Every structure is written in C-alpha cells, then in structure tokens.
Amino acid sequence: MVKRFSRCREDFVCEHCGAQVIGDGYTNHCPSCLYSKHVDIQPGDRRELCLGPMEPVSVEVSREKYVVVHRCLKCGVVRRNKAVKDDDVEVMIRLSARPRAL
Ligand SMILES: [Zn+2]
Ligand SMILES: [Zn+2]
Incomplete structure (x- = not known):
C-alpha cells in the first residue's frame, strides 16, 4: 500500500x-468556530x-458564496477563505452581522 495521494487530507x-x-483537502479552518491557522x-x-x-x-458574500475573512492574531495578516459546506451557518450569520473592524 503506497499512500501517494495522502497529501491533501489533514485532520x-x-x-x-x-x-x-x-x-x-480544502478545509483550512474549523467548521465549528471558523478559526483558522496561518499556514499558507x-x-x-x-x-x-x-x-x-x-x-x-x-x-x-461574493456571488452568492460565503467568504470568511480571517485575521492572524500573531502577525495581523488578513486573508479571505471560501466557506465550505460544513461551516457553522449560525456562526457565519453572527459574523456577517458584526460591523467590520479591520
Ligand atoms: Zn474551532
Ligand atoms: Zn500570521
């Protein structure tokens, strides 16, 4: 068994x-709280x-798709990531109702 295609999956x-x-393979943030990690x-x-x-x-919301805006708490960089289907909609609604403070 050679695991050649394991590179994408990261639990x-x-x-x-x-x-x-x-x-x-696409998830780079937590679907429950939407926190991410500055790895890219x-x-x-x-x-x-x-x-x-x-x-x-x-x-x-961009072309009817949700985009989560993340800010690194360590270096302050701001990144946009497409939301995935598993993301907690309630958390996203709460975030989108929040005034932007970038
Ligand atoms: Zn989390
Ligand atoms: Zn950072």
Whole structure:
C-alpha cells in the first residue's frame, strides 16, 4: 500500500475550540468556530512559518458564496477563505452581522 495521494487530507484538532476537524483537502479552518491557522503564504502551500491562530473577523458574500475573512492574531495578516459546506451557518450569520473592524 503506497499512500501517494495522502497529501491533501489533514485532520487536525482546532486550537481554539478543541473540535476534531476532518480535513478534506480544502478545509483550512474549523467548521465549528471558523478559526483558522496561518499556514499558507500562497493558498494551499503550507509554507508560512507564522502558524498563528487566525480569528474570523467577518463574512462577505461574493456571488452568492460565503467568504470568511480571517485575521492572524500573531502577525495581523488578513486573508479571505471560501466557506465550505460544513461551516457553522449560525456562526457565519453572527459574523456577517458584526460591523467590520479591520
Ligand atoms: Zn474551532
Ligand atoms: Zn500570521
């Protein structure tokens, strides 16, 4: 058994709320609290050395798709990530109702 295609799947435990997250290769944030982690320089490359927790600060709607705006609590970088179907809609609604404070 050669695991050649295992690179995409990353299961992790959310550092913010402790939820067990089953990665599907696209997930880079916790579906329960939407916290992410600063691991990419370019989307998906996992080459960032910061590794700070990224707080969801707002939600934008772009062409009827939700985009979660994350801000790194360590270095302050702001990133936009497409929401995935497992993301907690309640959390997103709460975030989108929040005034933007970027
Ligand atoms: Zn979480
Ligand atoms: Zn960072």
